Amino acid sequence: MWKPDRNNPKPLYEQIADHLEQRISYGEFPPGSLLPSERKLAEQLRVNRSTVILAFGELRSMGIIESRPGSGTRVSKFKWGAVPKHTPNWKRYAEGGSFLPNLPFLRRIREALQQNPALIDFASGELSADLAPIEEMTELMGTNPYPSYLGYDHPQGYMPLRQAVASYLDRYRGIQATESSILITSGSQQSLYLITQCLLSPGDAVAIEDPSYHYSLPMFQSAGLRLVRLPADEEGILPEEIRSLHKKHRIKMIFVNPNFQNPTGTLLSDERRGALLEVASELGLPIVEDDPYSLTDYAGIPRSPLKSMDQVGSILHIGSFSKMAAAGLRVGWMVAPHSIVERLADARQQMDFGLSVIPQQVAARFLESPYFEPHLHRLRTQLRRKRDLLVEALQQELPDSVRFHVPQGGIHLWCRLVPRVSDAKLLEEAIKKGVVFVPGSVYGSDSGYVRFTFGRAKAEEIGPGIAKFAEALRGLTDSFPTVKKAK
Numbered sequence: 001m002w003k004p005d006r007n008n009p010k011p012l013y014e015q016i017a018d019h020l021e022q023r024i025s026y027g028e029f030p031p032g033s034l035l036p037s038e039r040k041l042a043e044q045l046r047v048n049r050s051t052v053i054l055a056f057g058e059l060r061s062m063g064i065i066e067s068r069p070g071s072g073t074r075v076s077k078f079k080w081g082a083v084p085k086h087t088p089n090w091k092r093y094a095e096g097g098s099f100l101p102n103l104p105f106l107r108r109i110r111e112a113l114q115q116n117p118a119l120i121d122f123a124s125g126e127l128s129a130d131l132a133p134i135e136e137m138t139e140l141m142g143t144n145p146y147p148s149y150l151g152y153d154h155p156q157g158y159m160p161l162r163q164a165v166a167s168y169l170d171r172y173r174g175i176q177a178t179e180s181s182i183l184i185t186s187g188s189q190q191s192l193y194l195i196t197q198c199l200l201s202p203g204d205a206v207a208i209e210d211p212s213y214h215y216s217l218p219m220f221q222s223a224g225l226r227l228v229r230l231p232a233d234e235e236g237i238l239p240e241e242i243r244s245l246h247k248k249h250r251i252k253m254i255f256v257n258p259n260f261q262n263p264t265g266t267l268l269s270d271e272r273r274g275a276l277l278e279v280a281s282e283l284g285l286p287i288v289e290d291d292p293y294s295l296t297d298y299a300g301i302p303r304s305p306l307k308s309m310d311q312v313g314s315i316l317h318i319g320s321f322s323k324m325a326a327a328g329l330r331v332g333w334m335v336a337p338h339s340i341v342e343r344l345a346d347a348r349q350q351m352d353f354g355l356s357v358i359p360q361q362v363a364a365r366f367l368e369s370p371y372f373e374p375h376l377h378r379l380r381t382q383l384r385r386k387r388d389l390l391v392e393a394l395q396q397e398l399p400d401s402v403r404f405h406v407p408q409g410g411i412h413l414w415c416r417l418v419p420r421v422s423d424a425k426l427l428e429e430a431i432k433k434g435v436v437f438v439p440g441s442v443y444g445s446d447s448g449y450v451r452f453t454f455g456r457a458k459a460e461e462i463g464p465g466i467a468k469f470a471e472a473l474r475g476l477t478d479s480f481p482t483v484k485k486a487k
Helices: 012-025 038-045 049-061 090-095 104-115 134-143 159-173 188-198 241-249 270-283 338-352 357-368 372-397 423-433 459-474
Strands: 065-068 072-075 182-185 205-209 226-230 251-256 287-290 315-320 332-335 402-404 412-417 449-453
Touching: 012 049, 038 049, 049 065, 104 423, 134 357, 159 182, 159 315, 159 332, 159 357, 182 188, 182 338, 188 287, 188 315, 188 332, 188 338, 205 241, 226 241, 241 251, 241 270, 251 270, 270 287, 357 372, 372 402, 372 412, 372 459, 423 459
Parallel strands: 205 226, 205 251, 251 287, 287 315
Antiparallel strands: 065 072, 182 332, 315 332, 402 412, 412 449
C-alpha cells in the first residue's frame, strides 16, 4: 500500500494530495464517489489527521473534491470543469451481484495486516516462509528445463502432476486413484467453489460442522445454499444427527474436515468415521472431505482419510499444497468420479482456461523428489514446536481465563474465553496492541471463542503475541485476574 515518503523534501500533505489526484484521474475514484474519511486515511497512511486535512484542502481548492457536513468528502461531479452526464453508479454496482464479500471481521483483519505488516499474525491460515521448502524448490526449478510449449493445458490439469498426485495419494493417503479421476485446482477454495456452483442448486441444504471454516466462506451463501449445522464435540461430528437433519432439511451434501479440523483442531474418531460413512451410504448423500492437514500429524503417522475407506464412490476428496508446502504455488486437487471431474473441469475452463503449467510442474517435481519426506519431517517438528510455544504462552499469560484442547496436528488452536467480552471490541483492542487473531463467531460459534493459528507467526513472535493478546483482554474486563509471572 502506498505511503508518503518522509525523506522526500515535498511536504507530506502535498504528496498525499498528488497521490489522491492521480487515483482520481485514473478512475479509481469516479466523480461523485466517497473518499475515505480523514481519520481512516490518516490511520492507513500513518500520518496525523491534520496532514490529511491539509491534503483535502489542497484538492478542494482545485475543485477536485467537495465536502458536505454529514456526507463526507466526495470527488466533485464537476471535476476540472467537465460535467459527466452518464457516470455509472459504481457504488451500486459494487454492492450488487450475487457473489458476496468476505465477512466483516475477515475484511478488518486483512485491512489491519495491510496497514501494519508488523502485527503478530495469529489469523492467517498459511505457513511462515521458514516452513516452506524454498531451497528445495529453487533447486528443482534450476536443474530441470521447463516445457517448450506454454499454451493452454488439459482442462483437468497438467498430466505429470495428476500422475504425481495419484502416486502421492496411494503412498501417503491410502487412496487408489488414476489421473482421469483427479482435477487440479488453484487450491481447496476453488474446489469448494466449483462444487457449490456446479453440483448444487439455490435452495439446497448442505450440512457443515459446527463450528466450521466452511461457515466463514460466503461462497455458500452466494450460491443460495442453506447451511445446516452438524453438532460436534471433542471427537468430531455426531453422525447419528445426520438422519434427523436430513429428514428435516432434505440435506443434499455433507462437508467435513475430519483431520485436525479448522478451527477446532479435532480429529474425527475411528468409530464416528465408520458411522458417518454408513449413514451417508444409507441416505445416498455425497461427502466432501476437505483434508489439508493430515500430513502435519505430529506423531508422523497421519490418520487415513475417509476416501481411503470409501467403497461406494460417495466421497469427493480435496487436498492442497498450501498447508504442507507453499500457499503461493496455488496448487490443489480433487479426487472424484470421472463424470464429476469432467463436469467441474469444463466449468473451470470457462473461468480461467486452466492453471499456469509452471507451478504445476514445480509441484509435480517436488512430490516425486527425495526432498519431499525430509520436508514433511521438518514441517511436523517445527509446527509442534510452535504449538508448544503457544500452549506455554497461554498457560503463563492466561492460566485461568482460557480453555482449550491441545491439538495433535494442524496449525490451529481453538480457545474458549472465560471472561465475557465482545468479539469486535477484543479484536480492535488486540490490533491496537499489535496482534491479530480470528474471532470464533466467524466460524459460526457463539461469541467468546478465538482461533489462534500458529503456522504463520514466527516462533520468536508467539510468546510476545500472546502477551499482547492477554493485555488486550485485560483491558476489556474488570474481573480479569492479574497474572503473577515466575521470576
